[in-house]
Amino acid sequence: MRFDVFTLLPDVFPPYLESSILQRARQRGLIDVRIHNIRDWATDRHHVTDDEPYGGGGGMVMKPEPVFAAVESLRASLDKRLGTMPEPVPSSSLPGLTARAGGAGCPVILLTPQGRVFNQKIALQLAAHPHLALICGRYEGMDERIREYLVTDEISIGDYVLTGGELPALVLIDAIARLLPGVLGDPDGAADDSHAAGLLEYPHYTRPPEFRGWRVPDILLSGDHAKIAKWRREQSLLRTLKRRPDLLKNALLSEADLTILNQIEKDKGDSQ
Numbered sequence: 001m002r003f004d005v006f007t008l009l010p011d012v013f014p015p016y017l018e019s020s021i022l023q024r025a026r027q028r029g030l031i032d033v034r035i036h037n038i039r040d041w042a043t044d045r046h047h048v049t050d051d052e053p054y055g056g057g058g059g060m061v062m063k064p065e066p067v068f069a070a071v072e073s074l075r076a077s078l079d080k081r082l083g084t085m086p087e088p089v090p091s092s093s094l095p096g097l098t099a100r101a102g103g104a105g106c107p108v109i110l111l112t113p114q115g116r117v118f119n120q121k122i123a124l125q126l127a128a129h130p131h132l133a134l135i136c137g138r139y140e141g142m143d144e145r146i147r148e149y150l151v152t153d154e155i156s157i158g159d160y161v162l163t164g165g166e167l168p169a170l171v172l173i174d175a176i177a178r179l180l181p182g183v184l185g186d187p188d189g190a191a192d193d194s195h196a197a198g199l200l201e202y203p204h205y206t207r208p209p210e211f212r213g214w215r216v217p218d219i220l221l222s223g224d225h226a227k228i229a230k231w232r233r234e235q236s237l238l239r240t241l242k243r244r245p246d247l248l249k250n251a252l253l254s255e256a257d258l259t260i261l262n263q264i265e266k267d268k269g270d271s272q
């Protein structure tokens with residue numbers, strides 16, 4: 001899978017991409033991450049990429065020209081090879097982001113606190129694309145024409161504001177890459193993740209069986225795989241109920257899960 005990242009801070013990417021799992025995935029050709037410096041497409045003498053906001057107010061705004069030029073140069077090079085980038089559609093003519101993100105081409109995603117909030121489901125959907133373009137915002141904001149006429153999707157990594165879209169872009173790359181076949185050492189590695197089936201993951205333990213007097217639950221040492229699987233499912237449900245009950249309404253739950261949840265609620269009621 002290929003990622004093209006457009007940023008004003010290209011130097012922040014290599015340290016993370018050259019570490020551990022992502023480095024191995026790149027070396028094995030499972031992911032190809034290309035970092036583009038938006039400043040390279042600023043045509044004036046000083047390579048200026050920001051300007052004052054029309055209408056006044058604090059902060060600077062990212063200029064449209066270099067961002068359009070950067071993404072369009074990628075689009076042109078791909079068109080020559082494959083013809084894969086979708087034509088941008090003005091967002092004002094469409095009902096919402098879902099429609100803008102549609103189409104078989106390469107999504108052009110703006111990382112912004114105003115985007116739809118990233119989660120595991122979105123990571124899975126994006127992992128199905130062979131190619132993503134990610135634009136990292138900086139300054140107080142981007143010229144609105146970038147949103148309207150260049151990007152096909154806008155994603156936030158949470159309801160807080162960072163100084164730019166670089167960390168969010170790395171978050172997306174990391175969450176998506178680990179879902180691709182062969183990236184994690186264990187082929188089932190991503191299947192049990194917290195959020196994979198809409199639940200938080202069960203607790204993990206490793207050796208020693210006792211540490212400072214705290215014992216690993218006996219069941220995990222029993223060797224009874226059916227019982228261990230059942231215990232893990234219960235723990236996963238219990239944890240989700242306690243910490244993130246909001247997740248349960250969208251989780252894939254079996255009859256057995258519902259029985260367990262009812263029992264937990266009943267036990268809670270009895271002990272009150």
Ligand code: ADE
Binds near residue numbers: 137156159161162
């Ligand atoms: N840029 C600044 N804050 C952000 C956030 N929370 N998500 C995505 N991009 C951002």
